[in-house]
Amino acid sequence: MMDSDARAKLYVGIDTPDLARAQMLAESLRGRVGGLKFGKEFFTAQGPDGIRAVAGGEPLFLDFKFHDIPNTVAGAVRAACHLRPAILNVHAGGGRAMMTAAAEAAREASEDLGHQRPWLIGVTVLTSLDDADLAEVGQAGPASAQVLRLAQLAQDCGLDGVVCSPQEISALRRACGSDFKLVVPGIRPSWSAVGDQKRVMIPAEALAAGADVLVIGRPITGTPNPADAVERIVSDLAG
16 A cells, blocks of 8 residues: 555544644644544534644544434534534434434535535444443344444435444445445554454554544554654555
8 A cells, every 4th residue: 555545544533632732743643644533522622713723724534423313413513514524423323314414414514615525424333332331231232233234324314434343344345335434443553552442453454454544543642752653554554
């Protein structure tokens, strides 16, 4: 894989409430990765203005995981589109009406704003959960079956793809086709700690299986030199 191709597939999670640290991380990563992911931790602390201040024109993955009644989620999607995200997500567990409303809102808002429509993707089963966790909350069947069920529902509702763990990539490629976007967290280089993730894979294996985007946080941002960590991952992927 070309170096530039490997970089384009990497999104780094800026998971901190601290504006100065987020700016430092973003600056060290600028031009080295495909984009930056901002989630609830940063957004709750700093809001839209904080994202604008940090992003600096980098492609954005707004990892807000909207999950509410259809009207509320549609309104949230419309508001999020003002930040011009490349990727935006909702919880697929919110159901058909919610996802359909979200997809329509993303299309309408992007047209109204004159922006390119973001990939709207559905969160299937969080990578911090395994079969035992799902059983504890009353979800019958293995995590892999729930992921497949939610992914097919998301595709039917007009979503562009899903968030899934590395372990489900191959099955989703077979079930949903080559155009369905797979955004994959739970990526852990062989030299990094697994942490609280339970369904993980190394970057090269995830891309070989068919991931479109790899989302990596702490293995990069938790190191003394995030830029060096990115270069190490890119070297592994390109090599």
